[in-house]
Amino acid sequence: MEEKAEPRWLGREETEIWFTFGTMVTSLPDALDAQLQRDAGISFFEYQVMSMLSMSPQHTRRMSELAALANGSLTRLSRTVDRLNKRGWIIRRPDPENGRYTLAVLTDAGWDKVVATAPAHVEEVRRAVFDPLTKAQLRQLRDISTRIGRTVHPDGCLPTLPEPDPAEVAVRDTRP
């Protein structure tokens, strides 16, 4: 008796789309990493972590929130914060409201680093993503990303961009 249905193979057309898309998906992070490493000596993930903190109230976040915002595991964040802490850009503090949490806080030096790093990074993002696309394509990309993101993310809880801290609009668009 039949146990499995015939797999729904990809056709030639679909294979091409998938190949092109897959190539882009793997190359883009490499390009962003390369730019940041070259110009600022930090990785994309490290930049994301500091950038997210720079947009957060008091430049502070709980570790677990921060991990979700930066799309990384808690372990990865813990190690990354170790490194950034050694470089003087982030400090840890226990959360006074609940001792189980740890707060990551961006130092002044960390803030300065983000401010110094952001322009070239944003420029690279524009060059790679925004400039080559039309306005219509950007809208399409948003919709497509939302749909794919939903299927990939468990229990429908996509991370959401934090509301910018009104006190710090200067770099509210730093995110990446």
Add this chain to the structure above:
Amino acid sequence: MEEKAEPRWLGREETEIWFTFGTMVTSLPDALDAQLQRDAGISFFEYQVMSMLSMSPQHTRRMSELAALANGSLTRLSRTVDRLNKRGWIIRRPDPENGRYTLAVLTDAGWDKVVATAPAHVEEVRRAVFDPLTKAQLRQLRDISTRIGRTVHPDGCLPTLPEPDPAEVAVRDTRP
């Protein structure tokens, strides 16, 4: 005097697009890796390498070609082939036509592994990428990926999907 122009910051709209897109770009590879690791005990990159070989004439490719097709560095491929070789799925052979090249060849066991692994993987790709998008969105995604891919890839030489080996149409749509 002015040394630098004011950076072209991202606006609120753009920041949102970039955040959504970035989240998708980082989560999707994780999801594919997770499925392959769980169901077949191999990484996405390892699968890509074997899949590309399975689509190549004689199930054979030069290392450098294979690295480009699978979007990885030569170092990464060399180490990956080491692992797959230890598992009995790939062997190395010097290229008789030019001793500088090394050929990677998929073994029969490697072929069987790809054939056994492909259906569940393709299903996951469909679930994550194809099913949630309309036909129009797929076309849009192809165009968008092509444009972004061009800006990100040096000297305009994007890797191209190999023509399938007519003798092996069975899994010609295995890619990803």
Add this chain to the structure above:
DNA sequence: GTGGTTGACTTGCCGTGTCAACTGTCTAGC
């Protein structure tokens, strides 16, 4: 043909990420 150069890998070392096990903190149930 032989000395130098280039091209195609391979490898030693190191940084980074993951999994699993562990520590410390809070919360429930009794």
Add this chain to the structure above:
DNA sequence: GCTAGACAGTTGACACGGCAAGTCAACCAC
């Protein structure tokens, strides 16, 4: 209260990828 569990985070052991240096074949130039 006090013990059991659930959370939040850290850490040790290991896997993996990158860089730079090393190997080995091929292609000159003379």
